[in-house]
Every structure is written in C-alpha cells, then in structure tokens.
Amino acid sequence: MAHVKIQNRGYQTPEPKAGMLIGDVVPVELKKSVIAATVDGRPIDLSEKVPERGEIAFITIDSPEGIEILRHSTSHIMAEAVQSMFPDVKVTIGPAIENGFYYDFDTPRPFEPEDLEKIEKRMGEIIKQNHPFVKKILPIQEAVEYFKGKGETYKIELLSGIQDETVSLYTQGSFTDLCRGPHISSSGLIKAFKLTSIAGAYWRGDEKNKMLQRVYGTAFPDKESLQQHLTLLEEAKRRDHRKLGRELDLFQFNDDAGAGLPIYHPKGTMLRMIIEDFMKAEHLRRGYDIVMGPVILKQELWERSGHFDNYRENMYFTEVEGQRYGIKPMNCLAHMLIYKSRLRSYRDLPLRYFELGTVHRHEKSGVLHGLLRARAFTQDDAHIICTPEQLIDEIVGVMDFVAYTMEVFGFPYSMELSTRPEKSIGSDEDWERATEALKFALERQKQEYAVNEGDGAFYGPKIDFKLRDAIGRQWQCATIQCDFTLPERFDLTYIDSTGEKKRPVMLHRVILGSMDRFLGILIEHYAGAFPVGFAPFQAVVLTITDDHIPFGQDVLERLGSAGLRVRADFRNEKLGLKVREAQVEKIPYTLIIGKSEVTEGTVTPRMLNGKNLDPMKMDEFIEHIKNESSVFWRG
RNA sequence: GCCGGAGUAGCUCAGUGGUAGAGCAGUUGAUUCGUAAUCAUCAGGUCGGGAGUUCAAAUCUCCCCUCCGGCUCCA
Numbered sequence A: 001m002a003h004v005k006i007q008n009r010g011y012q013t014p015e016p017k018a019g020m021l022i023g024d025v026v027p028v029e030l031k032k033s034v035i036a037a038t039v040d041g042r043p044i045d046l047s048e049k050v051p052e053r054g055e056i057a058f059i060t061i062d063s064p065e066g067i068e069i070l071r072h073s074t075s076h077i078m079a080e081a082v083q084s085m086f087p088d089v090k091v092t093i094g095p096a097i098e099n100g101f102y103y104d105f106d107t108p109r110p111f112e113p114e115d116l117e118k119i120e121k122r123m124g125e126i127i128k129q130n131h132p133f134v135k136k137i138l139p140i141q142e143a144v145e146y147f148k149g150k151g152e153t154y155k156i157e158l159l160s161g162i163q164d165e166t167v168s169l170y171t172q173g174s175f176t177d178l179c180r181g182p183h184i185s186s187s188g189l190i191k192a193f194k195l196t197s198i199a200g201a202y203w204r205g206d207e208k209n210k211m212l213q214r215v216y217g218t219a220f221p222d223k224e225s226l227q228q229h230l231t232l233l234e235e236a237k238r239r240d241h242r243k244l245g246r247e248l249d250l251f252q253f254n255d256d257a258g259a260g261l262p263i264y265h266p267k268g269t270m271l272r273m274i275i276e277d278f279m280k281a282e283h284l285r286r287g288y289d290i291v292m293g294p295v296i297l298k299q300e301l302w303e304r305s306g307h308f309d310n311y312r313e314n315m316y317f318t319e320v321e322g323q324r325y326g327i328k329p330m331n332c333l334a335h336m337l338i339y340k341s342r343l344r345s346y347r348d349l350p351l352r353y354f355e356l357g358t359v360h361r362h363e364k365s366g367v368l369h370g371l372l373r374a375r376a377f378t379q380d381d382a383h384i385i386c387t388p389e390q391l392i393d394e395i396v397g398v399m400d401f402v403a404y405t406m407e408v409f410g411f412p413y414s415m416e417l418s419t420r421p422e423k424s425i426g427s428d429e430d431w432e433r434a435t436e437a438l439k440f441a442l443e444r445q446k447q448e449y450a451v452n453e454g455d456g457a458f459y460g461p462k463i464d465f466k467l468r469d470a471i472g473r474q475w476q477c478a479t480i481q482c483d484f485t486l487p488e489r490f491d492l493t494y495i496d497s498t499g500e501k502k503r504p505v506m507l508h509r510v511i512l513g514s515m516d517r518f519l520g521i522l523i524e525h526y527a528g529a530f531p532v533g534f535a536p537f538q539a540v541v542l543t544i545t546d547d548h549i550p551f552g553q554d555v556l557e558r559l560g561s562a563g564l565r566v567r568a569d570f571r572n573e574k575l576g577l578k579v580r581e582a583q584v585e586k587i588p589y590t591l592i593i594g595k596s597e598v599t600e601g602t603v604t605p606r607m608l609n610g611k612n613l614d615p616m617k618m619d620e621f622i623e624h625i626k627n628e629s630s631v632f633w634r635g
Numbered sequence B: 001g002c003c004g005g006a007g008u009a010g011c012u013c014a015g016u017g018g019u020a021g022a023g024c025a026g027u028u029g030a031u032u033c034g035u036a037a038u039c040a041u042c043a044g045g046u047c048g049g050g051a052g053u054u055c056a057a058a059u060c061u062c063c064c065c066u067c068c069g070g071c072u073c074c075a
Helices: A064-085 A113-129 A140-150 A153-160 A223-239 A241-247 A266-285 A299-305 A307-314 A332-339 A388-409 A428-444 A485-489 A515-525 A546-561 A575-584 A595-600 A618-632
Strands: A003-006 A034-039 A042-044 A053-060 A100-106 A134-139 A166-172 A175-178 A192-202 A211-220 A296-298 A316-320 A323-327 A351-360 A376-386 A413-418 A450-452 A462-468 A474-483 A505-514 A539-543 A566-569 A589-593 A604-607
Touching (some): A053 A064, A064 A100, A064 A113, A064 A175, A064 A211, A134 A140, A140 A166, A140 A175, A153 A175, A211 A223, A223 A241, A266 A351, A266 A376, A266 A388, A266 A515, A266 A618, A299 A332, A332 A376, A376 A388, A376 A515, A388 A428, A388 A474, A388 A505, A413 A428, A413 A474, A428 A474, A474 A485, A485 A505, A539 A546, A539 A575, A546 A589, A546 A595, A546 A618, A566 A575, A575 A589, A589 A595
Parallel strands (some): A539 A566
Antiparallel strands (some): A034 A042, A134 A166, A166 A175, A192 A211, A316 A323, A351 A376, A376 A505, A413 A462, A462 A474
16 A cells, blocks of 8 residues: 555545545544545545555545535435436436536426425435445446336436446435446535526437426535525626616616617616717727628628528518618628728728627527627627738737726636637638637737637637626627638738738627627626716715705706716705615715705715715815726716 | 416516405605605506406416526527
8 A cells, every 4th residue: 555645734644554445544634524535636436445556635525526526416316306206207417517506307297396395305305314325336238227127218328328348326325327426425415405496408408309307406515605605696686687777777678679679768878878988989099990880781792791601590681672681690791891992902901990880680589688688789899801910919909908998897807719610611721720810819918718619600710708797707798700701702802012912811809799788797797886987877966955956056067067977856855765766776976965065065975885975075076076987087 | 499487557566266456666735854765645457468268267278479597599
C-alpha cells in the first residue's frame, strides 16, 4: 500500500491496509460530511476497495461535486418512489443538473401536481429506511437480460449505445438503475430535498421521439441551503419583468394584437428611448453610420440571401399586387443594398452600418416569454464590411464596444465561440477562415472563452457574450458573427490598391442584442428600481398642502427645463399616501415641498431607501442628478 | 409545435350544476394633512371565445385563443 497517497488536508487519516474500503480511510473529522471520493481525479464510491496505487481525495457533501452526487442519488430515490407507486412506469434517465435534478419517466398516465406531494412523501419514507446504495458490476449482456426481465426498454436502448464490456448497476431498496455513479453510501444522507415541477420532455431531447414526463426536484446538504434556494426562486418571481412591466406601466402584451408582440406604454418607451439614444451616440462615436431599412423586402431577395432556404419557417410573408414580400427577421439585406449603391474603394473600408432595426420572427408558440422571447423586437444591429486584413481589428473593436457597454450597465459577462452547425451554407475553407479569425481575436485579447461546437449561425461562426445579472442568472446579449457568404451571394466588391476587384468580408454584430430583451433583463436585474440615469421619471414633486403648489410648480418647471424627467403630484392627499405611491412606482427621488422648502427655496430629496438628503437648492439637485446619470445625461 | 397547469371586475383572488363576490385601483363628496395606504359614496362582469349536454353551466364535454412551467428552438 506504499503507493497510495491520501490527500488529507491536515486531517489524521488511517493508514491504508489491504482489504480496506475507501470509506475506512476517511479522516474521523470528515466522517459525517464525506460522501464519495476520487482516485487520481476519477469519482469513486466510498464502498470501493482502496486501490493498489493512486491518490485519494475526498468529496464532501457541501462541495460542488458532493452536491451533484447528492442530487443524482436523490433522483434515484425519486425513481424508486415513482416506481413503487406506479408500477407500470418505465424509467429512463435522471441526472443532476444546475440547481437540482430530474428524472424522465414513460408513464401511461401523466403526473399531476398532486402527485408531486405524494411522491415527495414516499421519498421521505424511503429515505427514513436508510437503504445503502449498492454497486454491482456485470457484463453488458447480463445487464440487458436483467432490464429485459423488468421490461425497462429504455435502459436496454441505453445499453445498446455503450461500448464497454461491463456496466455498473446501483441498487437501493427495491430499485436498481443502470448508472455510472458514484452515489452517496446510503439514502439516509439526504437531509433536504423538494420536488419542484412536472414537465414534458422528449426522449433523448429529440422532438421526433416520444414525450416523457419529467419530474424536477432539488436537494441540498441541509435544510437552510434548500430554504435559501427556494427564497432565490421567490426573488426571481418578484423580479419577473412581465409582472413588473404591468405594475410599473411599462408595456403590455395583448391577445387581440397577437402573441409575442410587445406594446410599449409611455414609461416603457421613455426607458427604451434613453438607452437607444445612448447607443446611437456611442455608435457614432465609434465610427458607425446610422442607417434605416424597410420592414418588408421582396421574397426574391430573401431567396438570394439564403434566408428563404434556411430561415423560412421563422419568417412572416405577405403578398401585395401579386408580389411576394418577406417581413425581415434580420436587418442585413438593406445594409447590403446600401453597400452596393455605389462602387467601393479599399479606402472606404471598413464601413459600419448601424440600425435599430425592428424584426419579426415567427417563434413557436410555446417558447414565447415576455420581452425575453418575443415575435417582434428591435436589434441594435450593425454590419461591418471590411477587407480580410481588417477583420481581426474589427472583431477586437466590437469586443471592446461590448466590454464598455457592459461596464456602463454594470454586468459581468463571459464569452463563447460557436462553430459550424449542420444546417449551414458556405465552403469549408470560408468557415475555417472565419472561425480562425474569431479565435485569433479572442486570443490576441487574452480573453477566456468556451467553445460551443456546431452552435454557429447558418452563415457563419460567432462569438456570443453572456452577461450575469444581480441574482446570478446568465443571459445572452451581444454576438459577433463572421460571414463570408453574404458578400459572395450579393456579389459585394471593392477596388483594392492595385485596381483589382476584391471580395470584402462581413461581420454581423449586436451589443445589447434585442432592445426589448435587454429591457426585460434590466427590469429583472434592478427589480424595476432603475438607476437615475435611465429611470423613466427621475423625480416626483410632492406638495404637502395646496398652499405649496405655486412653489411646486416652479420646481417642476425649473427641473424640467434643465432636462430632468420629473412629474408632479399636487393632489389633495395625505403626504404618506403620495410618498407610498412614488415608492411603489420606484421613482428614484421624491421631492417633498412643505412650508420650510417654500421659505428657503429648497427641495428635500427622499430616496427609495427611505432616507432624505439634506435640503438643497434646485441647481444643486440638478447637478446631483447630472452626476448620478453618468453617460445617460443629455440635459 | 409537443407535454402539464391555468384564464372570474383594471390588478390580486374567492366562488364544484340553482340570483356572480371581496380587497386594492377607479368615481363622487368631505378632509388641507411633513416621509409606505384619511373617511364615506357610487359604479364596475358577453365568468377568454365558440359549440354541445342539461329544466338550469363560471362550474360538465369538445374545439379554438391566450398565459404559466418545461421540452425542442433561440436575440
């Protein structure tokens, strides 16, 4: 046993001897929290024998790996509970996922919400019995026979895809599952779990396959962390932009208008306008030209671009006087036509066309989700047309733009490179070149990034940027997509320094992505309490009695003409009510006008945290707002 | 599109086959008030839409629309 090393992190570990199990060498201090181990990084059960050689490390229940194992084991317990309650249910797969686990079942009768409670209760009973998880290794053929006997056809299908000679089965209580492991040693270790929802899910994620019933749940090392997780879910509900959008009177979706088509109310429009104005100014500053294209373009143009073949099922079409038109799902076509409107020299390049372009995409009905997934939305879209030599610098320029914008809005983000998908156009060489360019730019900037194989757009590879919001959720916004195909299809050319006709390359890119979607993210990120910079109203003037209205009127006019977004509440109501309503509306500053303010000629700003600033002159308040508004100030 | 759940007043919700309800919001009136809800008054509904069963449907059945949670897809 001289070759076994135990990573003990300062704990006293028993000397490994022949015949000992991994569980036997766990330091006494860790007995309660260790649920599995690794040998040379390979996960392994505590019930395995200590190996001849290798380095053993322990996985505790509160580590990320430990929690994953705990959840995976809990999914087995759930499958046991389900099968004991509904014997004609076939089991399929049940992995741990981010924040929980699920198990997919093929059941003749769909589960109902009430079933969740019953399953939970049964799971509680099973856990109380504290059955050990027992691993058994057997030849594949024996495993096939075993599951055949049980009628578990999905397991047989899974086995047919496994190349190894042997597989492992785990048994706890009355339930045996095909599983790689590892698992917790005994079901009694599950201290806190909850089943959260039921959903349909296709077998192996393919919509051609049968739809199974998926039960979602989660498990935690202790009750407190489970409660913390449930509180976070509540918090997400509280921030839901669909709810806040209605409460704050920002926008609506209307059955009569159509699903997925946002309608912006005055305050929502103001919010968008402020952000759009900022984006326009920033694009001009960075050498973009602002352009505008029509919403519908002839179908033949979409055929030429490849959208008709590759994107048709997502497009709306219309016919006027026998002429077919496609409603744009992307903004590139008009931009191509602008480029082609005259002969271009290499001296003109790069050309950067920016459009706040409103597009329509026919998204499947089940995927709509407020502003985050709509059928009409406006992109902060640009197409950069440049020489192949300029490509890398242009990509870096966009990356810099994204970095700046994310900083302005206060979002951290990460990056992903997506490569060629199955359904795509263009030559292998072009794809290779484009992918290399993106990779090179990322590496030149020394940026960390993940790779998503096969996840590119149909016309080219892309870099996606994912931002992280206040409660840790990730959202995709910015994207840079390389395109060698559209310049080809539209025969874009420029004259280079030798007088020769050359083919330019093109980048599609967005920074915020969809303005609508970004707005939804902002609403959830700030829980509706927007920073002064882009809050629809920055201040509301409240009078205490009618005597204070004339001065209140002065304040309103003075601040308004200075460029502040301010409104008044001069109603004959008690101050408490007016303060409450301003608070509920989440207006950053409430300016209360009473006797002393009228006499002193000041305003006393109350903030959303309930605290007051010292009374100040109006000019001081204007300056205060100006400073706080940062890049959004346009006064 | 698929699976499950839901749709009752502007909003949040109660109402399981027998006369549609509450709170908030709204109206009108009184109150002139110093930091999260003053009191009273009146009004408000093709119970998502259509068809069917029944003496009788918000309630039962079928079709459609929309929303919610997922799957697939995606900004």
